[in-house]
Amino acid sequence: MISAITGAVIMSAVTVAMLIAVKVTDEALSNVGNYPLTDIELEILKNAGYLRDDQLKEFREYIEKFEYDE
Secondary structure, eight states: OHHHHHHHHHHHHHHHHHHHHHHHHHHHHHTTTOSOOOHHHHHHHHHHTSOOGGGHHHHHHHHHHOOOOO
8 A cells, every 4th residue: 555655656756747847848949049149140141241230120120039830
């Protein structure tokens, strides 16, 4: 009887741990790609002619609002 209760407690603890791990992973993946460009990346884009000064604000807003399809 005690071993059955101990087993149930262990299974419950493992289930909670797995749910927490899934939640943490999901939150981490939700934030992927939501970081602004670095100064080096912006300089590369400017030098390549793909990003003019008047486009910087619009480009940054686009990156911040971008959502990935799941």
